[in-house]
Amino acid sequence: MERDLEQLNSALNSIKTLRSNVRRVFESVSNGLRADHGDEGKENKYILELQELLTTVNNDLRDVENSVANLTPPPGAFSLGSTTSLSQETTHERQALYGQLVNSYKWTDKIHEYSALAGNILSTNSFNKTYKTFSTTKRRKTQTSNHNVPSDVIENLITSINKLFPDVTITTNRPFVPNPVIQASLGRVLKASIAFKGLMIEWVVVKAHAESNDLWTESRYKVFKKVTENCHAAMCHFHSPMMPDLAVRSFMHWFHSYNILFSAPCKRCGNHLHNNLPPTWRDLRTLEPYHEECK
Amino acid sequence: MGVTILTQFPTENRTGPHTIDVLSKRIMALGALQQGQFLVDCETYTSVPQLGPQRTVHVLHNSEQPATVFSLLETGTKTIPLATDGLFDLLMMKMSSFYTSKKQTKAESKGPRYEIGDFCVKLGTVTVSSNFKGILVEVEYRPCVVPAMCWDLLKEFLQGFLGLSGPTNPPAYLQNRMQEIYSPIDTIHQYLEHFTIFRKSPGIGMRA
């Protein structure tokens, strides 16, 4: 890569020299005989000068040819298969299409490259303190994307969660077809609005049963505001792009432990209240209740 | 509307205002902020003899639900609750030839109202026909609607705030309703229970 750049640089430089020397030839030709050639044998002097200039040009040209020969040839024009015919489009408003297509192709190509790099870096520096390991021996389902999945896959996931816990009732509505928003009510304790992006959990708001289902206003109760915060932390913790359905399932399993939000004392201090709040934190692995200050 | 526990706080030879003062200092020290005043009142009507067996209608108002009139009808065998608009008082006036009230029985509990976290605490001075009778402390835990789920938590709060005078068992009225969804009428029931006891008890003698 580095070497390529150097060669390209020197090639460009030699082209520059060539151009400037060619310019000098033309300059001299256009000026013709000048006063500084003197009176005697001025034609000969002029011809000699011209010959000298032409030799320099010749040398420069050779340099250019050499450096160009050293360059690795570019991979050639992008050929996007039959879409090339788009460039032949005659209607005015569609003429720009091909250009945009090529641009977006380049973009996705770049994203591919960057994400591969990012993936490499991130996999060596795991920020995830999870106990689950991605065993390489287990054959992983090839999942090309998890934010753009058919709606019946999500539907199946939601129904399976619904069956998993008897005291969690789930109602769904879909403002946008592939991205459902579910209302999960946990017994008579609380309810959560969970917004999905494909198979990933995008947003969680926890509220009292009597409050609205609106996704954007937080609960008026301090305890549910805290639980919402903790849900966000857990949502990030359980997030796993490789196994999105497992992530959702583990999240719901953890979420289910709030069914004793008001009745369970803190595991550490043994009290119900701290700062007038019940234990709002649940350990991510053991699901045991803790006060925020006691965890 | 959350689960509410109503409990009597002994005055122990202190005057009513002094007791309220002690309690409000305590709750402020815990970090509560005063949010206005509250008032719960109760008027009792009894049926005239011509209507047959005697029945009693208790009509209560709670400043927490200012547009509602709560009524509890006691037939001797059962108690029927009713929640209506404010105009029910007007209807009770129309019923004056069937149900009459004894003026000496008008009971009320009023005083400061505090908010602390998700709790709402009310310190009420109880008077029956203007005679001071005692102190009622109301604590509401607003996020929770099932008494059984948050009783232990409320008990801890009450004991932290009232010390040994805090209740050790749920109020009698709630004891067989612990698993049901709590509603404002349940608070009214608890107030009526206490008012009935206060009415029977001899007056402490001090005028509030």
Added chain:
Amino acid sequence: MSAPGTAMDSLSAALKCNIIPNQEYLLQGSVLDQYVEVLLHRLRGLCDNVDSGPESFHDHELCFTLRAGSGSGAPIVLPLRVRRALDVADAPFQLRYVGQQELGDKNRPTVVRSSIDMACSSTIVEFLTELGCRLDFEYIARGYMFRKGRMKITVSKIFKVAGNKPVETVEPISQSYLVELSVLAPSGQDAIGEDMRIFAEQLRPLVQLEKIDYKRLGSMM
């Protein structure tokens, strides 16, 4: 922060300012089944809720009386009505006291009767029964409601309710619809009666809205 006043204080203040709507101005009439469509059409044109169309209702009404025989003379009677919507599941019940109607002199355009109207919880039926009230009769009304300013116009079919028969099998009591024009207002606002008379004029001859004297009706039967 001042202490909240008692509910009775605010009620008596409201009574003093005369802002409680406790008078009902009423005109009644009926229309035969085959002409009801024409009437509805006409009302749609005359009333306020043109674009949303008429509001339909389907109510069950129970009429109670509380009576006590006093030692001398006629017993005191307090009529009370309970209405509940059959088509809206979680609507509150409605409790209503309707007083004796005053026909007044001939020049008064409408019947005026005192009325106390309030929403209440579903325990009201049991409450009234245990209070000593007697259920006199009940019926089901199904029809449409229109608004014109503060006037309310209902066009409803009345059905018999017999025993515990399901609501779907009720029979209509006649081949006509009951038409009522009413306003609930604080007392002393007699000008509204004139508005009602003018509106009733516009419905003639389809339906004749009049002051109905129940006492006379009773003696005719």
